[in-house]
Amino acid sequence: MKRFYHWPLDPIGRTARLVLAEKRLAFETVETRPWAVHPDMDRFGPGAAPPVFLETTGEGRIVLLGSHALLEYLESAYPTPRLLPASHQDTAEARRLWRWCEDSFKLVNDNLLAERITQWVRRDRQPDSGALRKGAHALRGRLTFLNALAETRSYIAGRHLTLADFSVAAHLSSLDYFGDLDWDTVPDLRAWYARMKSRPSFRDVLADRIEGTRPSGHYADLDF
């Protein structure tokens, strides 16, 4: 049994869903909400918060908390297809950029994405334009860096499709849902993202619809 607690627009949850789909692993979904603590969290130990992945195996029940523990576990327990390459150097670059993505998009998500979500939950509230500006400014810097990688590499970490690609694609997809990506300014990144979007593993993420919201016009469009 595999069960995944996540909120559909959470970039970390999306990274895991993409990786689970690449590895063709079926799982039950329990949808959580970012502004409410799910009652099951208490059972998973101190400081537990979604996304949480549970699996019952011959070894007993495994609780995976945090993207680092979860994705490294999936890679080690389900190595087909490999998303960390065979060479130490290629794997090091994939881990570096996967971690870079999570760390550096935090500022974007805490401002821009969090503000979009707050606007959706509390419609009567004025948008915080300072947070939106701060998030948008941080996002431009990250997109420039990623576009420079996409210009010279087939994939984010080099010649291989890795966890870094799924981390970056997941983060961009959440922002793209709200129409916050100006793709015209980053043509190489756009071409890379079009390839990522076309993978069968992306279908589930592109089908996400949050009640009361409509994704940007090109969100699920493979030829955007």
Place this chain on the structure above:
Amino acid sequence: MKRFYHWPLDPIGRTARLVLAEKRLAFETVETRPWAVHPDMDRFGPGAAPPVFLETTGEGRIVLLGSHALLEYLESAYPTPRLLPASHQDTAEARRLWRWCEDSFKLVNDNLLAERITQWVRRDRQPDSGALRKGAHALRGRLTFLNALAETRSYIAGRHLTLADFSVAAHLSSLDYFGDLDWDTVPDLRAWYARMKSRPSFRDVLADRIEGTRPSGHYADLDF
């Protein structure tokens, strides 16, 4: 050949030094400074910053950037002694708390530790008491959580000595250098830290002296 670029008081660099010492791996040291870019960084690719570990192996040169890539590499290339346990669940808990430590001490280090370093570099400057207070407040919360773990577990992640222990011990050691830890309030964590400090791998870190500073009286004292 193994070479490590690091600044002695950097908690991430210290984590790696402890792990290298546990695995009895000898390496050359290049000391970097947190306020100046080392000229070699350019050669290591876009966004490279210390700590950086270089190794020349049969596979060619490997450049390890970031603690995630570096420590996972060391664990996979030099598995003796194991610092990620054999069971998936124990390893997941070690990775979760290792990652928690780096993420949650960032607020402490960006305020308290950074302020101590700035005071040392620019002696003419008034200390920023707001940053010190913010860092000290964040530190108290983390210490309470860690003490609760130490109360019920032999090691941070459970029954085994893991990367989580070295990450936490390294972070505490940098703060302890400046006397910023009130050990009386966290007796169980103190007992755990006394055990960690007594390990031969800790000797090098306890011998660190930054020119123009003196560590707190009990810094290198094994029976503090």
